[in-house]
Amino acid sequence: MLFKFNQEFRILIIFVSVPEQKLLFMITQTNVDIKTAESLGINAEEFEMIKKILGREPNFTELSIYSVMWSEHASYKNSIKWLKTLPREGEQILAAAGEENAGMVDVGSGLACVFKIESHNHPCAVEPYQGAATGVGGINRDIFTMGARPVAQLNSLRFGTLKEERTKWHVKGVVKGIGDYGNSFGVPVVGGEVYFNDCYNTNPLVNAMSVGLMKKDEMISAIAKGKGNPVFIVGSRTGKDGIHGATFASADITENSAEDLPSVQVGDPFQEKLLLEASLDLNKTDTIIGMQDMGAAGIICSTSEMSEKGGCGMKIDLDKVPLRQANMEPWEILLSESQERMLVVAKKGMEKEVEAVFDKWDLNCVIIGEVIEEDRLLFYMKGELYADVPASTLVLGGGAPVYDREYKEPAYYKQLKEFNIESVDEPASLRDVAWSLASNANIASKRWVYEQYDTMVGTRNMTTNFPCDAGLVNIKGSRSALALTVDCNSRYVYADPDIGTQIAVSEAARNITCSGADPLAITNCLNFGNPYNPEVYWQFVGAIKGMSKACKKFGTPVTGGNVSFYNQTSIGNEVVPVYPTPTIGMLGVVKEKNNQMSMAFKGKGSMIYLIGKSRNDISSSQYLVSWHGIEKSPVPYFNLEEEFRMQTVLRELISYSLVRSAHDISEGGLFISLFECGIPKCLGFDITSDAEVRRDAFLFGEAQGRVVVTVSPTRETEFIDYMLKQDVPFSALGHVTRGEMRIDDMSYGFVCDMKKAYMESLESQLKE
Amino acid sequence: MKFGVVVFPGSNCDHDTVYTLENILEQEVVEIWHKDDDLQDVDAIVLPGGFSYGDYLRSGAIARFSPIMKQVIEFANRGGLLIGICNGFQILCETGLLPGALLHNNNQKFICKNINIIPDNNDSAVNATLNKDKALKIPIAHAEGRYFAPEEDLSKMRQNGQILFRYCDESGVVSREHNPNGSVENIAGVCNELKNVFGMMPHPERAADDELGNTDGRLILESLIKSFEEKRVSSYN
Numbered sequence A: 001m002l003f004k005f006n007q008e009f010r011i012l013i014i015f016v017s018v019p020e021q022k023l024l025f026m027i028t029q030t031n032v033d034i035k036t037a038e039s040l041g042i043n044a045e046e047f048e049m050i051k052k053i054l055g056r057e058p059n060f061t062e063l064s065i066y067s068v069m070w071s072e073h074a075s076y077k078n079s080i081k082w083l084k085t086l087p088r089e090g091e092q093i094l095a096a097a098g099e100e101n102a103g104m105v106d107v108g109s110g111l112a113c114v115f116k117i118e119s120h121n122h123p124c125a126v127e128p129y130q131g132a133a134t135g136v137g138g139i140n141r142d143i144f145t146m147g148a149r150p151v152a153q154l155n156s157l158r159f160g161t162l163k164e165e166r167t168k169w170h171v172k173g174v175v176k177g178i179g180d181y182g183n184s185f186g187v188p189v190v191g192g193e194v195y196f197n198d199c200y201n202t203n204p205l206v207n208a209m210s211v212g213l214m215k216k217d218e219m220i221s222a223i224a225k226g227k228g229n230p231v232f233i234v235g236s237r238t239g240k241d242g243i244h245g246a247t248f249a250s251a252d253i254t255e256n257s258a259e260d261l262p263s264v265q266v267g268d269p270f271q272e273k274l275l276l277e278a279s280l281d282l283n284k285t286d287t288i289i290g291m292q293d294m295g296a297a298g299i300i301c302s303t304s305e306m307s308e309k310g311g312c313g314m315k316i317d318l319d320k321v322p323l324r325q326a327n328m329e330p331w332e333i334l335l336s337e338s339q340e341r342m343l344v345v346a347k348k349g350m351e352k353e354v355e356a357v358f359d360k361w362d363l364n365c366v367i368i369g370e371v372i373e374e375d376r377l378l379f380y381m382k383g384e385l386y387a388d389v390p391a392s393t394l395v396l397g398g399g400a401p402v403y404d405r406e407y408k409e410p411a412y413y414k415q416l417k418e419f420n421i422e423s424v425d426e427p428a429s430l431r432d433v434a435w436s437l438a439s440n441a442n443i444a445s446k447r448w449v450y451e452q453y454d455t456m457v458g459t460r461n462m463t464t465n466f467p468c469d470a471g472l473v474n475i476k477g478s479r480s481a482l483a484l485t486v487d488c489n490s491r492y493v494y495a496d497p498d499i500g501t502q503i504a505v506s507e508a509a510r511n512i513t514c515s516g517a518d519p520l521a522i523t524n525c526l527n528f529g530n531p532y533n534p535e536v537y538w539q540f541v542g543a544i545k546g547m548s549k550a551c552k553k554f555g556t557p558v559t560g561g562n563v564s565f566y567n568q569t570s571i572g573n574e575v576v577p578v579y580p581t582p583t584i585g586m587l588g589v590v591k592e593k594n595n596q597m598s599m600a601f602k603g604k605g606s607m608i609y610l611i612g613k614s615r616n617d618i619s620s621s622q623y624l625v626s627w628h629g630i631e632k633s634p635v636p637y638f639n640l641e642e643e644f645r646m647q648t649v650l651r652e653l654i655s656y657s658l659v660r661s662a663h664d665i666s667e668g669g670l671f672i673s674l675f676e677c678g679i680p681k682c683l684g685f686d687i688t689s690d691a692e693v694r695r696d697a698f699l700f701g702e703a704q705g706r707v708v709v710t711v712s713p714t715r716e717t718e719f720i721d722y723m724l725k726q727d728v729p730f731s732a733l734g735h736v737t738r739g740e741m742r743i744d745d746m747s748y749g750f751v752c753d754m755k756k757a758y759m760e761s762l763e764s765q766l767k768e
Numbered sequence B: 001m002k003f004g005v006v007v008f009p010g011s012n013c014d015h016d017t018v019y020t021l022e023n024i025l026e027q028e029v030v031e032i033w034h035k036d037d038d039l040q041d042v043d044a045i046v047l048p049g050g051f052s053y054g055d056y057l058r059s060g061a062i063a064r065f066s067p068i069m070k071q072v073i074e075f076a077n078r079g080g081l082l083i084g085i086c087n088g089f090q091i092l093c094e095t096g097l098l099p100g101a102l103l104h105n106n107n108q109k110f111i112c113k114n115i116n117i118i119p120d121n122n123d124s125a126v127n128a129t130l131n132k133d134k135a136l137k138i139p140i141a142h143a144e145g146r147y148f149a150p151e152e153d154l155s156k157m158r159q160n161g162q163i164l165f166r167y168c169d170e171s172g173v174v175s176r177e178h179n180p181n182g183s184v185e186n187i188a189g190v191c192n193e194l195k196n197v198f199g200m201m202p203h204p205e206r207a208a209d210d211e212l213g214n215t216d217g218r219l220i221l222e223s224l225i226k227s228f229e230e231k232r233v234s235s236y237n
Helices: A034-039 A044-054 A060-069 A121-126 A128-144 A165-185 A257-263 A269-284 A298-310 A330-335 A351-360 A411-417 A430-438 A490-495 A497-514 A534-554 A622-626 A640-655 A669-678 A695-700 A713-724 A751-767 B014-024 B067-077 B087-095 B151-160 B216-236
Strands: A093-095 A103-108 A111-119 A149-159 A189-196 A205-215 A230-235 A288-293 A313-317 A341-346 A364-372 A377-381 A384-389 A471-474 A481-487 A518-527 A558-564 A568-571 A574-577 A581-590 A607-611 A661-664 A684-687 A707-711 A730-737 A740-743 A746-750 B002-007 B028-033 B044-047 B081-085 B101-103 B111-119 B136-142 B146-148 B163-168 B187-191 B197-200
Touching: A034 A044, A034 A060, A044 A060, A060 A298, A060 A330, A060 A384, A103 A518, A103 A558, A103 A581, A111 A128, A111 A481, A111 A518, A111 A581, A121 A128, A121 A165, A121 A205, A128 A149, A128 A165, A128 A205, A128 A269, A128 A288, A149 A165, A149 A269, A149 A471, A149 A481, A149 A581, A165 A189, A165 A205, A165 A269, A165 A751, A189 A471, A189 A481, A205 A481, A205 A518, A205 A581, A230 A269, A230 A351, A269 A288, A269 A341, A269 A351, A288 A298, A298 A313, A298 A330, A298 A341, A298 A377, A330 A377, A330 A384, A341 A351, A351 A364, A430 A622, A430 A669, A430 A695, A430 A746, A430 A751, A481 A497, A490 A497, A490 A534, A490 A581, A497 A518, A497 A534, A497 A581, A497 A640, A497 A661, A518 A534, A534 A581, A534 A640, A607 A640, A607 A713, A622 A695, A640 A661, A640 A707, A640 A713, A661 A669, A669 A684, A669 A695, A669 A707, A669 A740, A669 A751, A707 A713, A730 A740, A740 A751, A746 A751, B002 B014, B014 B028, B014 B216, B044 B067, B044 B087, B067 B081, B067 B087, B081 B087, B081 B216, B087 B101, B087 B197, B111 B187, B136 B216, B146 B187, B163 B197
Parallel strands: A111 A558, A149 A189, A313 A377, A518 A558, A684 A740, B002 B028, B002 B044, B044 B081, B081 B197
Antiparallel strands: A093 A103, A103 A111, A111 A205, A149 A205, A230 A341, A230 A364, A288 A341, A313 A364, A377 A384, A471 A481, A481 A581, A518 A581, A568 A574, A607 A707, A607 A730, A661 A707, A684 A730, A740 A746, B101 B146, B111 B136, B111 B163, B163 B187, B187 B197
């Protein structure tokens, strides 16, 4: 098993795309046929498989169970074949992908880091506020259900163009949803990314990552075992929210999707906070066999996955489940996706101790059944048996179907390669380009966003007063810190899924490296269009191949994550998939905190060097897109081997204290990178361009594998001596000035003036 | 000095406050659970930041009815040192131990960032040892932090030296431009008439650790500890 069940679409999209769904609620236990199956999203072949497994016709409750557990979300049936090809092993890995709710990595000092990223895209498309809030809730539960305390969050957000009112509604709602939930829950946001592109106009991407810390020998497993052991449901009551969500989520967002609004769930961060503290308190007792949070597909998912893991089954009395409303049918209770709930299997005889913990936190804690030896899930209500299914047949790696999808190279791929830089004229004023890029929404400060998040609760955020390329999280009482980042430039991935994804991993590693840390492992959130579209699937396969190559190179295994297909919009007769967006969440460790490296220029007179090489390349750059209006061009220059060597050298430079600041070159190119280095202290730069490349490519090109560093004049000789021994190109650019930006003796203005435009741009675009 | 940090359900700065007082300022600290009725002989009580009881109604409005608050209010009425930070400040205003109220920020958003504050005087334990001319860089993180009190109360508070801190710029100048949330007269923290109950929206416990690169908040907590110790010495004499 590679990926565990994911949390997406806790809310969902029921009746609209399939109007017949309304009939479902009138169908009783009998009358199940292929039509019922199809209306639940089960195809004829799968219906036959179910009949074969059971040796009889399923009833409606059972069919509903299979429909959610075999949905794309739960089963990964269209992705698992390729996910299994990703590198997943390494000596740092304590819980590998698919073994538990999240990946677990040894970070030294006897501690483990538990981390994962997940999407909540479709919910956010129809209800941005609650969609984002419940996304944050879901990913954090995955972390603390393993016994880790969440210490940091990151998020990767993609919206449509800011010219659309709908986009502004998405942005405001999503940001407030993430903020309100996370701020109350009390975990700081330490990093993230926000991009805008037309392809996300009606289908924004909201990927949330949570990171927890725990003692490495105290993990709680998501397992059930031991005949007769009690099964508890704890936390919130169960209501009729998001029923069949996981099934119907696997549909494209349409212009009618807004009608699904009534099925959107409401997150309750206060309950989540209580559940966190109670879960961690419970882990201090010796009562737990296993625990799993309830996300998509609720009780049926946690009972089946925990049972399958322990090779056992459960007998559950649904009358015992605390309900939010009367008259819920058995299948509704089983499939409800009400938030802030957990399933706990405890040791028999220790029921009182478990109850005492949840009583302290005023949370529900009710025994709903017990573990049985057979591979069977038995669900009773009012004394009647409503479902009897083998647990192992429901889950990924067990009986759930696995499909091999067709893929085919899309026509656009070759067309992009026809792009030639010579067809683009150099602008008359590069100064104007610089100012325009600084206030471009994809480059400008995301202050409007991050100031709405509590970034400092927990007193661990080391980057508040020390800006750097990754979020650094203090491991109190040790010499080390965690380094965290999320990265993906989806335009590059569109241009070339394989190389674009290698770049996403490399950029994440570059950010980790620039902060003074070593890359350790990744989690991924794979946002793509419809997997039944062979061209979309080609993008998916390419992305997986690229990710494998880069992760092997950097020694950063994939510890899990989430796949989100069907990110596309049907408008009229046209279906437009989003750019393929495999977001990489990377974990690194700063072994010695005094090696923490900032991106900020330290003072006037520091020497500025470029590590890596300037290229005559403007492909897929923000400059090419927004200044020249050329959206489609090939992926920018990239060489994995060179990138790896460059990063290795940079880590050594930092460990020898030969550089005073380090910042990678990404969107907006060298110019924006230098400008960003100057922002914290309003320091400028005076540099000379490279005669071998066009000036627009030198300043704004996005060729990969480059970092800007500053060197103290007193250590410059040492720096040069060291670099000359390495097989990595470098060049002197110039020096840090008091505040003016000068390139080839021409003034580009002052950093503090450009900073104002850079800081205020996003807010003013949202207000327009 | 022995501190008690009250833990309400939904408090989320309780651990940070305990860590700062215990590990950085090396004081004795106990946690006081909201359902307890024993204050464990502490010298000072801290109501930490967070979202007590979810704060779905109005920040601090439910916490004031918490079982432990009866003891806390009695403790304060006996002259005990009581400090509320962020949500703690909101709770103290709700109980009436401190004058005024905390309204939604004027931009109607949650705001988290470093801001600057300047002591208004040196009349209270929490600002007694601070330099009145030097701004302190401290983080804020709140949605309801706009301090308000009617003019007659404000004028009394000014005369009594009850205004602890005001929002200002880096050089200590108090101006509308550097008021992050719309608080009346840029007020960031106040105390009661007897100067034993304090409330402030900025988080001094978040600016106390060398490893986070800002220790201005430590000065405020040190002022409190020093004032207490001096008073204890003088009362022995």
